[in-house]
Amino acid sequence: MHNSPRNFKHNAHQALQDNTIRSNFRGAMDFLRNKRRAAFPDREDFEQLSAQGAAIKQRCLQKLPQLLEQLEQQCHSNGIQVHWAETAQQANQIVQQLITDRGGRSAVKGKSMVTEEIGLTDHLNQFGIDCIESDMGEYIVQLAKEIPSHIIMPAIHKNAEQIGHLFADKIPNVNYTTDVDRLINTGREQLRQHFYGADVGISGVNFAIAETGTLCLVENEGNGRMTTTVPNLHIAVTGIEKVVEFLADIPPLLKLLTRSATGQAITTYVNMITRPRQDDERDGPKEVHLVLLDNGRSQAFADDELRKTLQCIRCGACMNYCPVYTRIGGHAYGTVYPGPIGQIFTPHQLGLEQTKDLPTASSLCGACEEVCPVKIPIPKLLQRLRVESNKPSLRVKTENSDRTEPVVMHGEGSARRRLEALLWRVWAGICSRPALYRTTSWAVTRGRQLIPNWKNGWTQSRTLPKPASKPLHERLKNRIHS
Amino acid sequence: MQTAIKHYPSKPKKVYLYATCLVDNFAPQSGLDAIALLEREGIEIIYPQGQTCCGQPAYNSGYAEQAQQVAIHQIAQFPQPWPIVVLSGSCGGMLRKHYPTLLPDSPEVAAFSERIYEFSEFLVHVLKIKLEDNGHPERVALHTSCAGRREMGIREPGVQLLHQLNNVMLVEQAYESECCGFGGSFSVKHADISSAMLEDKTRHLREADIDLYVSADWGCMLNLNGAFEHQQQTLRGIHLASYLLQRTQAEPEPIDNA
Numbered sequence: 077m078h079n080s081p082r083n084f085k086h087n088a089h090q091a092l093q094d095n096t097i098r099s100n101f102r103g104a105m106d107f108l109r110n111k112r113r114a115a116f117p118d119r120e121d122f123e124q125l126s127a128q129g130a131a132i133k134q135r136c137l138q139k140l141p142q143l144l145e146q147l148e149q150q151c152h153s154n155g156i157q158v159h160w161a162e163t164a165q166q167a168n169q170i171v172q173q174l175i176t177d178r179g180g181r182s183a184v185k186g187k188s189m190v191t192e193e194i195g196l197t198d199h200l201n202q203f204g205i206d207c208i209e210s211d212m213g214e215y216i217v218q219l220a221k222e223i224p225s226h227i228i229m230p231a232i233h234k235n236a237e238q239i240g241h242l243f244a245d246k247i248p249n250v251n252y253t254t255d256v257d258r259l260i261n262t263g264r265e266q267l268r269q270h271f272y273g274a275d276v277g278i279s280g281v282n283f284a285i286a287e288t289g290t291l292c293l294v295e296n297e298g299n300g301r302m303t304t305t306v307p308n309l310h311i312a313v314t315g316i317e318k319v320v321e322f323l324a325d326i327p328p329l330l331k332l333l334t335r336s337a338t339g340q341a342i343t344t345y346v347n348m349i350t351r352p353r354q355d356d357e358r359d360g361p362k363e364v365h366l367v368l369l370d371n372g373r374s375q376a377f378a379d380d381e382l383r384k385t386l387q388c389i390r391c392g393a394c395m396n397y398c399p400v401y402t403r404i405g406g407h408a409y410g411t412v413y414p415g416p417i418g419q420i421f422t423p424h425q426l427g428l429e430q431t432k433d434l435p436t437a438s439s440l441c442g443a444c445e446e447v448c449p450v451k452i453p454i455p456k457l458l459q460r461l462r463v464e465s466n467k468p469s470l471r472v473k474t475e476n477s478d479r480t481e482p483v484v485m486h487g488e489g490s491a492r493r494r495l496e497a498l499l500w501r502v503w504a505g506i507c508s509r510p511a512l513y514r515t516t517s518w519a520v521t522r523g524r525q526l527i528p529n530w531k532n533g534w535t536q537s538r539t540l541p542k543p544a545s546k547p548l549h550e551r552l553k554n555r556i557h558s
Numbered sequence: 559m560q561t562a563i564k565h566y567p568s569k570p571k572k573v574y575l576y577a578t579c580l581v582d583n584f585a586p587q588s589g590l591d592a593i594a595l596l597e598r599e600g601i602e603i604i605y606p607q608g609q610t611c612c613g614q615p616a617y618n619s620g621y622a623e624q625a626q627q628v629a630i631h632q633i634a635q636f637p638q639p640w641p642i643v644v645l646s647g648s649c650g651g652m653l654r655k656h657y658p659t660l661l662p663d664s665p666e667v668a669a670f671s672e673r674i675y676e677f678s679e680f681l682v683h684v685l686k687i688k689l690e691d692n693g694h695p696e697r698v699a700l701h702t703s704c705a706g707r708r709e710m711g712i713r714e715p716g717v718q719l720l721h722q723l724n725n726v727m728l729v730e731q732a733y734e735s736e737c738c739g740f741g742g743s744f745s746v747k748h749a750d751i752s753s754a755m756l757e758d759k760t761r762h763l764r765e766a767d768i769d770l771y772v773s774a775d776w777g778c779m780l781n782l783n784g785a786f787e788h789q790q791q792t793l794r795g796i797h798l799a800s801y802l803l804q805r806t807q808a809e810p811e812p813i814d815n816a
Contacts, residue, residue, distance in 0.1 A: 089750050098754075399737045403754045437748050439741025439755070440618060441704035456659075462620025491620075500616050504624035507579075508631035510608040517583055533749025537756055538784030541584055548577050548586035552593075552605045 079223065080410045081422065084433040087408035097233060101405045104232045108396040111339025112447065129332045130451035132325045133387040140377060143286040143319045144368065150289025154351040156364045164194035167369045171196060171278065171311055172203050174365055178309060180205060180275035184267075186303040187211035187295065188280025189227050189390060190313050190369060192412045193425070196278070207278070208270045210299035212263050219246050225406030227413060228337045228392040233405050267299065277303035277361065281314035282389070283329060284366070287322045291366065293347040294334065301345050310361035312349070315369050317377075317386035329389060332449035336391035372424035379484055381460055385420050387450045392417075394444035394454060400437055409434070416444040420457045428465050428487030435461035436491075465491035517547045566683040567641065572602040573680075574636050576644040576653070579611040580776040585797065588776065592645055592677060592799035595806075599685055606635040613660075614652040619743050622660060629657055633670045642673050643680045645799065646775050647706020650676035655709045676706065678774050678798055682715035691723040693805040697768045699731045701782065701795060703775035707735065716774060716798060723805050731766040733758070740781040760785045764793060771795040 091097050116122040136143060148158045161167035175183065183200060185191060185207055197207040197218075209218040213230035217223065220242055224230030231239070236254040243262055244252040250262055279300060283292040291312050293300050304310045320326065334340045353360035376382045395401040395415025406414035411422045411431070419434040428435075440455040448454065464485050482488050506512050520527075524543040534540065573596065577589040593603050612632060617625035632653070636642055644650040654674040661667045681687045700720060702713040713735075720728045739745065739755030746752075760782060763771055772795060773779050779795045786793050796804075 085748070085750075088748070092750050092754050399739075399755050400748075400751055403751055403758075433748075435620075436744065437751065439704070439737045439739060439744045439752070441737035441741065442708040443704070443735070443737070446708055459618060459620065462618070463622050464620075466620040496619075497621070500619065500621040500624045504616060504621075504627045507610040507613070507628040510610065513610045520583060533746040533752070534784075535788075536749055537753040537788055538781060539787045541780040541784055543583050544586050546586065548582045548589040549605070549607055549609075551586055551590065553607070555605060 081426065081431045081434055083410050084408065084437065087410055088404045088437070091404040091408045096235070097405045098403065100233055100235050101402055104226075104229065105396050105402045108229070108338070108392075112336055112393060112396065113339075115335035115339040115341065125328060125332055126449050126451055128328045129389070129449050130387060132320065132329060133389070133450050134384075136320045136325070137317065137377070137383055137386055139321065140316065140319065143321055144316060146286040147284055147289060147319050148368075150286060151366055152289075154289045156289060156291075156349075156351060156366055159365060159367045161367055161369045162371075164369070164371050167194045167313060167367050167371070168196055168199035170367050171313065172200055172205065174309070174311055175200070175205055175276050176203060178275070180309065182270070182274050183207040183276045183278050184210045184270050184274040184299075184303050184307065185214075186277070186279040186293070186300040187214050187230070188278070188313065189224075189413065190280050190315050191278060192224060193315075193371065194313070194369065196313070208267070208274075210267050210270065210297075210303050211295070212260060212297060212299075215263055215267060216242065219243075223407070223412070225414065226392060226395060227390055227415075227417075233407065271302045271306050274303075274307045276309040276311060277305075277307040278311050278313065279304050281312050281318050281366075282333065283326055284314060284319045285321075285323050285326065286319055289350060290323065291347075291349040292326055292330075293349065294330065294343040294345065295347070296338075296340075296344045298345055301347055304347060304349055305360050308362045309365075310349070310352075310363070311365045311367065313367045313369060315371070316373055317388070333389050333391050336393040336447065336449040372426075375485060376421075376424045382424075382457065382484075384452050385424070385457060387452050388417055388421065389450055390417075391449055393447040393449065394452075397443040397447045399439070399441060399443065416454045416458075417452075420452075420454055420461065423461055423485065423487070427490075428461070428485055429490035430487070432465055432487070432491040435465055461485075462491075464488045466497070468492065468497075514549065517549070521545060521547050564679075564683075569685055570601070570641055572604060572638075572640045574638075574640050574642040575603050575605045576609060576612075576632075576636075576642050576649070576674075577605070578644065578646045578649045578776065580780065581645050581797075584780065585776050588645060588797035588799050591797070591803040592643075595681075595799055595803045596643070599687060601685075604638075604640065608635040612649040612652045614649060614656075615742055617652065617656060617660065618741075626660055629660055629667075633657075633667060636670065636673070639669075639673070641675055641680070641684070642670075643675050643677055645677050645797070646777065647676050647703045647710045647712045648775050648777050650674055650679075650712075651705035651709030676710045676712050676715075676774065678715040678719055679710065679712050681802075682718050687719075687722075689719065689722040689802060689806050691725050691805050692808060693723070693725055695725045695727070696770070697727045697729050697766075698801075699729050699734075699763060699766050699768045699771040701731075701738065701763070701771050701773040701775075701778055702735075703773070703778045704737050706775055712774060716772075719798065719802060720772065723802075726805065729766045729768050731768075731771075732762040734762075738778045738781055740777050742777070745781065756781060756785050760789065760791070760793075764791065768793070770801075772798050772801045774798045 200207045209215045216231040225233040352364045376385045401415040423431040444454040521543045613625040613628035706712045738759040739752040
């Protein structure tokens with residue numbers, strides 16, 4: 077597997093040949109779908125709750141600039157220091173500088189997709205800072221020197237046998253087993269040591285509440301609480317779209333998030349972090365920092381339709397239900413966020429040129445939109461990205477320089493092929509002129525024996541469809557209408 | 559995806575038929591059978607000769623401008639206020655759900671989209687059809703296209719119609735709601751993934767141990783029947799209109815889907 081969306085087609089091809097990947101993902105997706113289905117037994121209830129969730133996220137996105145300022149002020153008055161990062165590189169530097177300035181050498185990290193997005197662990201390693209993943213799935217992935225294949229279940233591409241072998245190979249004095257409880261215990265024992273010694277705990281954020289300056293973080297293993305309470309320094313990193321306006325916005329969003337992700341009514345741990353340790357308190361970090369990351373989000377924000385991408389609460393239900401993701405698994409995408417949400421989110425980070433195979437890698441079946449807890453119209457957004465990919469590059473000059481900037485998205489127009497564009501123009505000409513359409517139809521049906529049996533993508537698993545001997549409109553030509 | 563609550567009119571005297579370009583060029587018998595069935599119910603069918611394609615292929619491929627051009631042409635072919643019965647859930651979704659986004663702020667387009675009914679939806683909710691089954695006992699599966707299911711909500715009407723047939727045993731195939739892998743240009747641009755989805759879908763249908771499957775979408779059926787032929791399997795699907803007509807005729811006639 078190559079870690080770039082440029083290799084998507086190659087990666088997908090490889091993954092489809094791999095029976096272990098296909099059966100691991102099919103089994104895991106069945107499991108997660110059943111969990112979610114049991115958590116939302118009533119379709120109407122889900123529709124109501126998700127409409128509420130969508131409305132909250134839309135309202136908060138509409139006020140995003142004000143809410144971010146409010147969040148910063150509230151955090152500041154609570155004693156949480158806020159940092160702004162426009163790019164992944166800036167975010168990495170901020171985190172590394174905070175650690176280096178305090179003489180830190182070792183970090184534990186809670187499960188966080190945004191730190192995967194910026195490649196934080198590699199960056200810290202370059203500066204001599206160890207960074208251990210404390211979520212069990214992430215720990216497994218890190219041990220195997222891989223990347224997560226799912227945003228909620230990072231190691232879902234592995235089965236118990238594979239994890240048993242990995243632990244036996246990589247951890248001293250551990251014997252091979254497929255007993256899941258024993259595997260988990262091995263992981264816990266290893267991680268516990270790291271918590272004691274870490275100089276800094278790094279986490280993501282599920283919701284940042286502007287009203288109170290609170291960071292809300294959900295998790296099941298307790299590693300999130302350990303990460304954010306044991307070390308003296310806690311650094312939270314999050315995308316700017318995670319801000320919500322009110323504390324009261326949290327309950328409906330939490331209900332939707334945990335039920336959609338793992339089918340749980342609530343996670344084992346819900347952390348609400350509002351300030352560092354006070355003088356009269358016995359535990360908690362002495363310093364809390366929040367890094368707010370843009371990294372392409374403001375490009376999506378600038379367009380009313382594309383802005384809906386930012387409604388995402390990262391539950392992963394879209395991938396669980398996606399027939400493409402289920403077949404090829406998460407690594408094939410070559411992106412940090414795989415599956416449908418990755419297909420609409422990543423183009424804003426990497427540009428459409430690198431990601432041009434992602435918008436087309438969908439049959440637009442709509443399974444993702446059907447289960448999305450905040451009603452993101454993913455198929456419509458994929459269709460929109462196809463428009464952006466194929467449009468003739470119209471570029472506008474910026475005010476102060478001759479440099480040209482894309483109108484809507486970086487890399488727009490990069491998938492446009494002259495021949496394809498020409499074919500669609502011809503097609504539209506035929507389909508909007510009945511006489512021409514009928515002539516074409518006549519030629520295709522009368523010449524049906526002459527159509528060569530082209531070998532192409534279609535014929536690798538189906539025969540070419542054969543036109544009828546005479547089209548319907550000809551058979552109905554003499555109908556008399558009153 | 560919320561399907562807006564649709565208010566159905568009482569039984570009209572006349573309807574337009576929107577056959578779709580696939581029925582027109584690949585499966586005209588489905589169109590003839592739909593007409594025969596609707597006429598038997600006392601409906602007069604108007605078939606505008608100027609209709610072509612709904613524009614979905616261009617729309618889904620990211621060529622919105624070309625889709626607009628074709629959409630404007632289709633709308634002009636249906637000037638009277640009669641309901642428009644569409645022989646495909648997928649094209650129905652294009653005409654009802656996507657036309658108003660493709661051509662926004664137009665009362666004319668909105669009114670056109672309001673008049674769109676997919677065939678099985680029309681039979682159940684507008685005609686409230688009663689079917690009498692004259693066929694032999696058979697095991698049948700229903701394949702509903704993704705757009706038909708999620709944009710038009712036509713799985714339920716399809717099931718209702720098949721349940722009215724006393725000798726038909728409706729069997730639910732595994733992963734019934736999962737996509738067959740067609741998706742228009744997706745099946746060519748991402749042929750490997752599409753084929754993997756198709757292989758699973760055809761296997762699930764075969765394993766359902768059915769005599770045939772029924773669908774209201776020729777897009778999926780060209781994909782599925784083409785795959786069965788490629789696999790040298792005998793299982794085939796036929797359009798719901800043909801199946802209903804065949805089962806409810808006094809003397810069942812063999813169906814020609816050429």
